[in-house]
Amino acid sequence: MAEAKGRTTGLVARPLWRTGKQIVRTLILGRPNTVLYPHHKLDLPLGYRGKHVVDFKRCIGCGNCVTICPNDCMWLEKLEDPELGKIERPGIDFGRCLFCGLCVEVCPTAAIHETVEFELADHERQKLRSGPKELRDDTYADKIPEERPKRSLPVLDLSKCTGCEKCAEECPEICIAMMPIEKVERSKPEITLAKCTSCGKCVAACSEQALTMMDVYDSYFDMPEPKLKLAECTGCGACARACPADAIYMLEMPGTEKVLKDGKKGKPKKRAVFVLEKCVGCGRCFRACRFHAIDMPGVRK
Amino acid sequence: MNLYEFSYGIIHWLVDLVNHLWYWLGDWLPWALGDFFTAVGDFAASDGHLSVMTMLLETLIIVIVALINVLNFLWIFRKLSGRILDFYGPYYVGYRIGGWLQNLADGMKLFVKEIIVPAKADKVGFLLAPIIYVGSSLLILATIPFSENFGLSTNPSGEYVPAGALFAIAAFAIAPFTILLAGWSSNNKYTLIGGMRSAAQMMSYEIPLLLTVASVFLLAGSFNFVDIVDMQHDIWFAIPLFIGFVVFLVCLMAEVEIIPFDLPEAEAELVEGWTTEYGGMRFGLFYMTTAVRSYAGGALATALFLGGWHGPSFIPDEIWFLIKAYLVFTVFMWVTWSLPRVRIDQMLGIGWKRLLPLAVLNLFIAAVVKSAGWV
Numbered sequence: 001m002a003e004a005k006g007r008t009t010g011l012v013a014r015p016l017w018r019t020g021k022q023i024v025r026t027l028i029l030g031r032p033n034t035v036l037y038p039h040h041k042l043d044l045p046l047g048y049r050g051k052h053v054v055d056f057k058r059c060i061g062c063g064n065c066v067t068i069c070p071n072d073c074m075w076l077e078k079l080e081d082p083e084l085g086k087i088e089r090p091g092i093d094f095g096r097c098l099f100c101g102l103c104v105e106v107c108p109t110a111a112i113h114e115t116v117e118f119e120l121a122d123h124e125r126q127k128l129r130s131g132p133k134e135l136r137d138d139t140y141a142d143k144i145p146e147e148r149p150k151r152s153l154p155v156l157d158l159s160k161c162t163g164c165e166k167c168a169e170e171c172p173e174i175c176i177a178m179m180p181i182e183k184v185e186r187s188k189p190e191i192t193l194a195k196c197t198s199c200g201k202c203v204a205a206c207s208e209q210a211l212t213m214m215d216v217y218d219s220y221f222d223m224p225e226p227k228l229k230l231a232e233c234t235g236c237g238a239c240a241r242a243c244p245a246d247a248i249y250m251l252e253m254p255g256t257e258k259v260l261k262d263g264k265k266g267k268p269k270k271r272a273v274f275v276l277e278k279c280v281g282c283g284r285c286f287r288a289c290r291f292h293a294i295d296m297p298g299v300r301k
Numbered sequence: 302m303n304l305y306e307f308s309y310g311i312i313h314w315l316v317d318l319v320n321h322l323w324y325w326l327g328d329w330l331p332w333a334l335g336d337f338f339t340a341v342g343d344f345a346a347s348d349g350h351l352s353v354m355t356m357l358l359e360t361l362i363i364v365i366v367a368l369i370n371v372l373n374f375l376w377i378f379r380k381l382s383g384r385i386l387d388f389y390g391p392y393y394v395g396y397r398i399g400g401w402l403q404n405l406a407d408g409m410k411l412f413v414k415e416i417i418v419p420a421k422a423d424k425v426g427f428l429l430a431p432i433i434y435v436g437s438s439l440l441i442l443a444t445i446p447f448s449e450n451f452g453l454s455t456n457p458s459g460e461y462v463p464a465g466a467l468f469a470i471a472a473f474a475i476a477p478f479t480i481l482l483a484g485w486s487s488n489n490k491y492t493l494i495g496g497m498r499s500a501a502q503m504m505s506y507e508i509p510l511l512l513t514v515a516s517v518f519l520l521a522g523s524f525n526f527v528d529i530v531d532m533q534h535d536i537w538f539a540i541p542l543f544i545g546f547v548v549f550l551v552c553l554m555a556e557v558e559i560i561p562f563d564l565p566e567a568e569a570e571l572v573e574g575w576t577t578e579y580g581g582m583r584f585g586l587f588y589m590t591t592a593v594r595s596y597a598g599g600a601l602a603t604a605l606f607l608g609g610w611h612g613p614s615f616i617p618d619e620i621w622f623l624i625k626a627y628l629v630f631t632v633f634m635w636v637t638w639s640l641p642r643v644r645i646d647q648m649l650g651i652g653w654k655r656l657l658p659l660a661v662l663n664l665f666i667a668a669v670v671k672s673a674g675w676v
Contacts, residue, residue, distance in 0.1 A: 015639040019385050023635070026384040034388040 044116035046144060049099040051117040051130075052092055053137035056081070058111035061088035062244040062282035065103035065112055067300070068221075071096045074103060077132050088244075089132035094120045108245070108280040110148050110217050113141055150217045152198040154191060156275050158249040160210035163187045167202035167211060176202060181273055182230060183253045191277055223281030224298040228272055232293035235270030239285035239294060247278035248285060303450040305457055308358040309351065316345045316354075352455075359453050360443070367442045367593065370623070374592040374630055375404045381631065385638040407585070414581030419488060422578065426486030430479045431583050437475035438590045441597040444468045446526055448610040448618035464524035469601060470514060473556055476594070477503040480565055480575050487578040495575030498645055499565040502555060505652025506562070510552035512660035513545040516667035517605045530609030539606040541670050545663035546606045548656050550632070553598045555652075557591065560637040564645055595633060599626035 026032045035042050044050070066074045073096035076088045090103075090112070104112050122128055154167075163186045168176040175195035178187040189202075189211075203211045226239075240248040249272070256269040272285075272294075283299035323342035327335045344350055376391065380399065383390025391400030418427055444465030446452025454461050462468060477499045484496020517538055521529040532538075539546040555562035566574035576587050603609060603625040610618035643651060 012640060015641075016635065019635060019639040022385050022387065023381070026387060027381075032384060032387045032389055036389065036392065 044118075046116075047147075048116045048118075049101050049114045051094070051115050051120055052103070052135055053113050053115055053140045054089055054132060054135045055111040055113070055138050055141040056084060056087070056089060056132075056136050057138050058109045058141060059087075059089055059107075060109055060111075060244040060280070062108060062280045063088070063090070063284065064106045064108060064280060064282050065090050067282070068102045068106045070100060070102065071098055073097045079132060090135075091129065091131040092135065093129045095125055095128035105148075105220050108217060108219065110141060110146070110150075113144070115140065148217045150215050151193075151196075152200075152213050153193060153196055153216045153277070154200070154202050154211045155214045155216070155278055156189060156191075157210045157212070158188055158251075158273060158275055160208045161188055162208055162210075164207070165189075166205045166207065170201045170205040172199060172201065173197055181251065183256075183271065184251045184273070185254055186251070188273070188275070193277060219281075221281075222298075223279070224283060224296050225276060225279065225281065226274055226283075226285055227295045228274065229293050229295060230271060232291050233271050234291055234293070235272075236291075237270065237272075238288045238290065239272050242284045242288035244282060244284060245278045245280050247275045247280075249273045249275065303454065304359055304362065304452060305355060305454045308355045308362065309457065312351055312354045312358055316351065320345055356453070356455065363442060363453055364439060366447075367439065367596065370596055371589055371592045372401070372404055373627070374596050375589070376401050377627070377630065378592065378595075378634055379403070381634045382638055385635075408582075408589075411582045411585035416581055416583065419578050421488045423486035423488065426482050427578070430483035430486060431579065431586055434476055434479040434483070435586050435590050435593075437472055437479065438593045438597065440472040440475075441469050441594070442600070443472070444526065445597065445600045445604060447622045449527060451619050452526070461525060461527055465526045466514070466518070466529060466601075466605065467524045469526075469597070470511065473594075473597065473601075474503070474507060476558075483579070484565075484575040487575070489578055491571045491573075491577045492575045495565040495567070495571050495577070498567070499558075499575065501645070502558075502562065502564050502648055505649045506552045506555035506656070509548050509652060509656035509660035510556065512657070512664055513542070513549040513552070514605065516542055516545050516660075516664045519664070519667045520671055526604050526609070530604055530611065533608040534611055537606060537608040539608075541675070542606070542663055542667060544659050544666070546602075548659050548663060549606065550602060550629075551656060553602060554633060554636065555648075557594045557598045557633070559591065559595065559633060561640040561643055562648070563642060564648060567642060569642070595630050596626065599629035599633070602626075602629045 061076065063076050066076055073093040074090050075093075077091050079087050079089055081087055099114065101114055104114055120128065163178065165178050165187075167189050168178050173195050175192040176189045177192070179190045180187040191202075198213070200213055203213050235250065235253075237250050240250050250270045251273050252268040252270050254268055257265040257267065260266050281299075283296050286294045286296035286299055287301060320342045323338045323345065327337075327339035327342060329335070330338060376399070380390040391403035393403075394400060394406045395402030418424055443453050444462045446461055446465075452461050480499040481496040484492040484494070484499070487493070517529065518524060520538060520542070521532040523529060523532075558565060563574075566576065568574065571577070576584065579587065600622070603622060607625045607629070609625075610622040612618075612621040612624075616624070
């Protein structure tokens, strides 16, 4: 009692004054702060991690989200779409999803997003599995503001490239180098993306329209890069068919034509050429190659 | 028509109705059996039986009214605590009437729960304590009239129990004994500490409480509620005896054991205090009884200090009384959700060093006012 001497009245009166104001605020002037949840819904922020939506038009079906999912709750499903043809798109098992958002961050085309929808409970475990069709929302990604940093970069279409070196001459930052492709007797422009300033002069210089400026999202993750062991490559083209980003081109190697019995020359052997600027690091070429010709450290078979 | 006459009329009508049967049986049956039924009818119509039944009916009416009020009080308790703590309080059960039915739903849920007696508890004491606690708390309401016409009386003239106020205060003070009994018989250290605290707390608040009540008795010159309220026709006792009123309210909160003074329960320190071992409907009864005691406390404060049922006549007397009691209860709730719990070592200091001198000063003021003839 001694230490509270002289302050006792204030110790009683101040809390009473505070709660008195609270009563006036919640009972007479307004309402309590609490949101009556099932009737009124809280305005959730944009970064809220709820149910995912997949933009089918942006998604390239690379499966990076499936690979990175720490709970293994995603899978790729083969679909037949009237608009997009034969595609592969991810599905999510919300019973196991921990809403970490890694799939959203790893997506190279920002096709997958987490919405504020969180009422996902169901009576059956099986109904928590959402296939790609349930996740599809092609308009969501365009409605919300972009959060991922992206850059406008020149992207090479190697099938149109003639190796004329005009782009390398035009580049003010000297970030385009013509690199010879082994055994193909051609060279292709390789762009050092770190130095590129998105000026677009190389695109303007290209007479074949092999270079186009495209929006590329920055990746937060280390991307594994495929490496070709040329001695093992048979030129079957399985990797090029598997690549979701069309970064692999099959080029003919002159001088490897077999002489047929009738003396004519046959078709030359082919080899795979990677355009690493387009690669999303998914490892599908590595998995598709049956001759162990592609090496990709850090990717599961 | 007062409550006694009203009840007497109902009882008389009922007895007449049933006596038709008894006398008809008495006429119709053979001699010995017939005489028996005639005697039953005569007994039922006798004055003693009628007045006893009348008083029982009065008690029933008062208890029912009290319990309905208790539901209101619980609702106010929960709603106001919610609003003070920035949430809504009861909402869905009885949506149209502000969640009023929530307490009925909770009571129904508590009714179906099992009654568990701890294996090492003293069974008699454990089961007896809640009965005495609830019974004594309802007993407080017996002598508190709502108006000159609404209260427990023993004769048709409407005279209430002499020394009714004294009786109410005495009934109020039974509870610490039952709390001690419950705490001891539960055979649990928390309940025992709670029970002991209740007894220790009683030491501190009971003396200032009775001294302030004594000042009211001094001014009114009577122990009777009706006389005390009639004396306040011109001026409420709360105005000359303002210090006493404040001391009385503080002591009343200690008596009711709501939060600044809920040392026997003290859920932060003692789990649930003396009610730790009580579950199911017994817990519900304690919950209800706290509201009964708050209601009785509000009624006491109204009758002794706030002019009872006096007020502008466009509202009936009984309603005036209830409005004042509800207001006192609301102030209780306001204090409850504002102040932290008093520590057990501070309790005696507050009671004897702070409240007791104020109560004596208040008694002195009452004596001065009375001898000067101002009231």
